[in-house]
Amino acid sequence: MFENVRVILAENDPLNLGMLEQMLQQFECTLIKAGNGQEVIDAISAHPQVDLVVMDLNMPVLDGYEVLRRIKQDVHWHDIPVVMATADGEEVAAVLELGANDFLAKPFNLCELRHRVMNQIRNKRLADFASNTNAVLEMEVAKRTAALQQALARALQSEYEISLRLGRAAEFRDQETGSHLKCISQLSKRLAQLARIPGEECDLLYFASLLHDVGKIGIPDAILLKPGKLLPDEFETMKEHTVIGGKIMSGARDYPVIEAGRIIALQHHEKWDGTGYPYGLKGEEIHIFARVVSIVDVFDALLTERVYKRAFTVEETTAIMMDESGKAFDPQLLELFFEHVDEFLALQGRIHADAVSVASITDIIR
Structure with a gap:
């Protein structure tokens, strides 16, 4: 009827014990006898895969109440069915x-004894089957979840590689600024983490920030590579790299990295006070990703030599950027950035100490 049934039997009365043994033999079970309550506990400890405990209420050492209480309060034992034998209603x-x-x-x-015992053993076996089935299902879910996570990781890595290579397309046009892509990526993610932006969004920013200047692909070399300050009409043409970048990445809302890259490309030259381009967005109208990238982009550009400028010192860079707090930059983000500036300098890794004259943000970042 049932295979490998284990029953713990604790009964003081020899006549009752004989009746119980005779009846339980019908189930071809392994019978484990206990002479007192403590032996019941010891038997369960030694045989955790017990199918049933049949126990007299009045036993020495530990009575049935205490044994029952211990079984049902133990996280490993509480599912073992217990049938109590008593003459008191x-x-x-x-x-x-x-x-x-x-x-x-x-x-x-x-007859009653047989049916009650059989019902409890059946219920225990069904519960064990359900538990084992759930365990198997949980293992299968865990395997599939791990496989899905690996697939998602590969997909993210693919998006990163695509973004990096698309960003490098601008590097071939503007080799002196394109080399800072990975630096912008790392600094942007770290500033986002310090700003307590959720982890998934920090990772998204890490990828998408690579695309901030991709629109420079569409800017003529005569303007893009011109040493020195741009003329007004040339600067208007340079501004178009934001819109060009947005157009390159438009229509990709199902691809989070590309969509975030589109937003950053369009908005990373917007200013906190509304005087930026291309749309004159103000304050929190500017996406947080773009506000982060604008800070690290300027920071890296000021410290790096370009065809149209020398490298600024850390002190000069700090002074110029802090002067733009609440104007070009989100003041809270900028303050947070400079609270951890040593960390960012370590990540940026290229500190220049050349003495240069103070210049405006417009002259430095075009």
Whole structure:
């Protein structure tokens, strides 16, 4: 009927014990006898895969109440069915309240005894089957989840590689500024982390910031590579790199990195006070990604030599950028950035100490 059934039997009365043994033999079970309550606990400890405990309420050392309480309060044992044998009707309610699964009224009725025991063993086996099935399902879910996470990681890596190579397309046009792509990527992610932007968005920014200047592909060399300050009409043409970048990455809302890159490309030259380009966005109208990138982009550009400028010192860079707090830059983000400037300098890794004259942001970042 059932295979490998294990039953712990604790009964003081020899006559009742004989009846229980005779009945349990019908199930071809392994019978584990216990002479007192402590032996019941010891037997369960030694045989955790028990299918049923049949126990007299009145036992020495530990009575049935205490044994039942310990079984039902133990996280590893509470699912073991316990059938209590008692001759007192008032005791039935007490043991059921403590968690007993069933009771046997003395004197025993063999037919009733057989059915009650059989029901409890059946219920235990069904519960074990359900538990094992759930465990198998959980393992399968874990495997599939791990596989999905690996696939997502590969997809993100692919997006990163595509973004990096698309960003490098601008590098071939503007080799002296394109080399800072990875630096902008790392600094942007770190500033976002310090600003307590959610982790997934920090990773997204890490990828998307690579695309901030991709629109420079569409700017003529005579303007893009011109040493010195641009003429007004040349500067108007230079401004178009934001719109060009936005157009290159338009229509990709199903691809988070490209969509974030589009927003950054369009907005990273917007200014906190509304005097930026191309749309004159103001304050928090500017996406947080673009506000982050604008800070690290300017920071890296000021410290780096370009065809139209020498490298600025750290002190000069700090002074210029802090002067633009609340004008070009989000003041809270900028303050946070300079609270951790040593960390950013370490990440940026290219500190220049050349003494240069103070210049405006417009003259430095075109």
